[in-house]
Amino acid sequence: MEQTEFLEKNIFTDLKNLNDGFDKENILYFSETDFELVLQRVEHFGIGVYSIEARLDGEFYAVASHEDFKKKATDPRWIKKAFLTFKTRQPGLSYSASYKVSNKLLARENTADNNEDQN
Numbered sequence: 603m604e605q606t607e608f609l610e611k612n613i614f615t616d617l618k619n620l621n622d623g624f625d626k627e628n629i630l631y632f633s634e635t636d637f638e639l640v641l642q643r644v645e646h647f648g649i650g651v652y653s654i655e656a657r658l659d660g661e662f663y664a665v666a667s668h669e670d671f672k673k674k675a676t677d678p679r680w681i682k683k684a685f686l687t688f689k690t691r692q693p694g695l696s697y698s699a700s701y702k703v704s705n706k707l708l709a710r711e712n713t714a715d716n717n718e719d720q721n
Contacts (some may be wrong), residue, residue: 605702605703608707609703614640619632632696637697641682645681648707649703650668650674650701655699656696658695671684
């Protein structure tokens with residue numbers, strides 16, 4: 603299983619992508635409510651988040667990265683703080699992020715999928 607497939611299956615499921623062409627097709631944007639779910643799921647799986655980008659009406663608003671906060675990409679503290687800062691400063695933003703799913707997690711997911719296929 604590739605990272606994109608893992609994210610679609612485990613993180614982005616049942617959420618609405620708001621990218622209607624204002625950015626590259628493979629970059630998904632979510633409402634504040636949906637992005638909060640994304641962040642909960644990311645934390646649950648221990649997925650790294652390198653950066654969060656916020657947009658207002660499709661136009662670039664701001665970006666924050668784990669390096670800005672001097673934290674590891676997998677540290678949920680920087681993610682929660684950046685998200686809270688964005689949504690407090692400007693309601694109605696849409697959010698995207700760059701993620702890193704560990705090879706270990708992908709391998710575990712592949713093993714689980716193979717076991718399901720055999721049953």
